[in-house]
Amino acid sequence: MKRRKAIQTITLGIGGFGLLNYCTSSPKAYHVLEEKNQKLVALLTEAILPAKSEEFPTPESRMEFILNQIGGNMSEEDFEVYKQGLDIFQGLVERTFLKTYEALDYDIQKFTIQRALGHPGELGYFMRKNREWSLRHFMTSERYMVEYLNYEFIPNRYFGCVSA
Numbered sequence: 001m002k003r004r005k006a007i008q009t010i011t012l013g014i015g016g017f018g019l020l021n022y023c024t025s026s027p028k029a030y031h032v033l034e035e036k037n038q039k040l041v042a043l044l045t046e047a048i049l050p051a052k053s054e055e056f057p058t059p060e061s062r063m064e065f066i067l068n069q070i071g072g073n074m075s076e077e078d079f080e081v082y083k084q085g086l087d088i089f090q091g092l093v094e095r096t097f098l099k100t101y102e103a104l105d106y107d108i109q110k111f112t113i114q115r116a117l118g119h120p121g122e123l124g125y126f127m128r129k130n131r132e133w134s135l136r137h138f139m140t141s142e143r144y145m146v147e148y149l150n151y152e153f154i155p156n157r158y159f160g161c162v163s164a
Contacts, residue, residue, distance in 0.1 A: 033070065037086055038063060040101055041130060047109050049134040056141040065137045066130070085126025089116060092123070 033041065042063045045051075051062050058065070070079065093101045093112060101109065116127040138144060145151040 033067070033083075033086075038067070040086070040090065041066060043102060043109075044113065044127075045130050045134045047106075047113055048131050049138055051138075056138065056143050058137065058141045062134065062137050066133050069133050069136075081122050081125050082129060085122035085124070088123045089126060092116075 045062055045066065060068070070082070074082065089112075090101070093099070093104070097104060097108065101112070104112070113127065116123050117131065118124065119127070146153075
């Protein structure tokens with residue numbers, strides 16, 4: 001009887017080991033933006049929603065948050081569309097105004113953002129993603145969640161002797 005149990009255990013162990021070797025996962029490629037593109041995205045997101053880090057502190061900067069979103073949540077195809085939208089935006093601004101986005105005055109920067117948000121295709125996708133991530137970064141700050149959403153970080157809070 002003990003011999004049968006030992007053979008069953010060994011068989012299950014070998015079968016499980018074989019199954020684990022069969023199931024391989026390739027590491028996901030981490031998408032990276034170049035330094036100049038990171039600066040442009042940081043300027044765009046700051047123009048979309050100014051960061052008030054003193055009033056609404058977050059554990060990471062907005063650019064770090066966006067880089068985490070790009071690296072962790074985007075498929076290869078989505079990243080390519082995002083990158084194409086970034087390239088289109090840079091090209092349009094430089095061809096239209098003969099300046100980089102950083103050199104434009106504030107009103108023209110706002111105008112270019114508003115026009116790009118309504119654009120279909122890669123450019124619109126790029127701008128909508130930046131707006132979405134800017135809002136998400138703000139709305140996940142602790143102060144916003146506690147004071148405006150009345151969120152409690154402790155789930156299933158217990159109120160002991162509370163009169164009904």
